[in-house]
Amino acid sequence: MTTKVELVEVGPRDGLQNERKPLDVDTRVDLITRLVARGARRIEAVSFVRPDRVPQMAGAEEVMAKVPRDPEVSYIGLVLNRRGAERAARTSCTEVNIVVPVTDAFCLRNQNLTVEAMLDHASAASQVARDAGMRVSLTLAVAFGCPFSGPVSVDQVERVLARAAESRPDEIAFADTIGVGVPRQVRALAALAATDARIRKLRFHFHNTRNTGYANAVAAARLGPAGGAVPGRVVALDASVGGFGGCPFAPAATGNIATEDLAYLLRGEGVPLLGPGVPDLEGLARVGSWLGDRLGSPPQGLLVRAGDFTPATRAGDGSTTED
Template identity: 35%
Template sequence: MNMNSNFFPPLPEQVKIVEVGPRDGLQNESTPISAVDKIALIEKLDAAGIDYIESGSFVSPKWVPQMATSTEVFEKLNRKPGVTYAALTPNMRGFEGAMAVNATEVAIFGAASESFSQKNINCSIEESLERFAPIMDAAKSANIKVRGYVSCVLGCPYEGDIAPEQVATVAEKLYKMGCYEISLGDTIGIGTPDKVIKMIQAVSARVPMNKLAVHFHDTYGQALTNIYAALQMGIKVVDSAIAGLGGCPYAKGASGNVATEDVVYMLNGLGIKTGIDFQALLKAGWFISDKLGKPPISKVSSAYLANKS
């Protein structure tokens, strides 16, 4: 039973967790992590019951050195049946690299901010979307699903607030291009529930609610509150990163993604099913935190560690 009653808006019975730690999380960690340790992390995550894991990124190692081992990770990974091992592919070369190692599906990304798009990938929003056309064609021919990301949906480090309609425009274009799901990312973590609600209202008027996911960073400590607001709106897919890994190299002070442990703890408390073994999840977070030589950012994980000692 979840916490639905006359006093609360209805919440979903089940939520899908998209684990982005091995890619979006680790790519912004300065401590190098070997392919062997990345594989061990991914296998611990799928053993915990996570069935969607963003496992690598096929980008230039010059720009993202942490992802230089993605080919090795995908080649040597012991894959669990029923688990999606996804790769970020910003261009055709990346897509071909992902296909060469049998990534289950791929992801592309656009920004809701013109300034962020220029600073991040050196082109306009429209140009960035045009670059994805050949990927979409190739993926369709290969029967490969493509997930779309929209960054800076609640604010930009260069422009400040972003209009919900601008987010809706980019999300709709990605959806119409063929992305089966659009993940809405608060890249710098400045969102609050009211902004989340207005943004999702605007986007869901143009893209079906069941095709949307949310991706929050916890820079200002608002991620869980924002996720709760999104759940109340009808969102059923949440991106998160084990141990709160990551950040944004293009946004000063932007801390990591919301921790998977914290999200699952909240969902468990709401009676919402995830299919995830919480104790196994905690162990996966402790494993990668040890490899990085730092404590997990997850508050729930830190509390469990304190209670163990």
């Protein structure tokens, strides 16, 4: 296996946006600081959206003014339109993530626009970001299934992808917004991207709503560069510390895959990680517990409860390899 996985920490954004208790700016900055200290190097930190729609994301500019400055850390701001991109461009964000649902049913409920109109907004936002020297990710939401219109065909995703690629984003992401996807769909969507030379990098966003998120992540990690299935030999995977997260506009869209659980799985599978290597799993688990205390909500990940498992930890338990 020569494909590398890049972990994208989305806890400060997707991990918080669906929680009942909004966290203040300083607590969100503290979360980001703790994640950087545990090895996170690409972090979706804020969302430049209307605070009346997503109050958990209020104060994006204030958060970005206080986050640690580190040349090795890239901060992503989620945006939906030109105005959001303009706000991001005035901060220390180095990337924007522009979200476009692939169904009109979801797009109308989420953004009050059709998919075609949203693609026009995405193109304008992309240009603003590029003019500001920022990288651009474009996420195709509900690419695996829509809570309002049901299953989403590969043909439907292909039509939206063809338009989305016109702006030549640095990265295309396929999002399983409501956690209905299975590995077969991961491979099918990756195959779409492999046939489009405009797509330079793939990213996936999985939820574990129906306990398939980790299987999907392994499927993405195993796509391999053969035949161009993984442009640039790197695939990015979103994950949220503690497994927190969800979409406030998608019924029953529960938590993301947990960063520490995913890192444990990829380490065991021998999947090479881009950047500084395997993050501090026990440290991430502690961050998940810390975050749960502040939200008044228990972490959804499992390593936070079970702990890491290595030869050293087994020796500490008095176990042997023959057990």
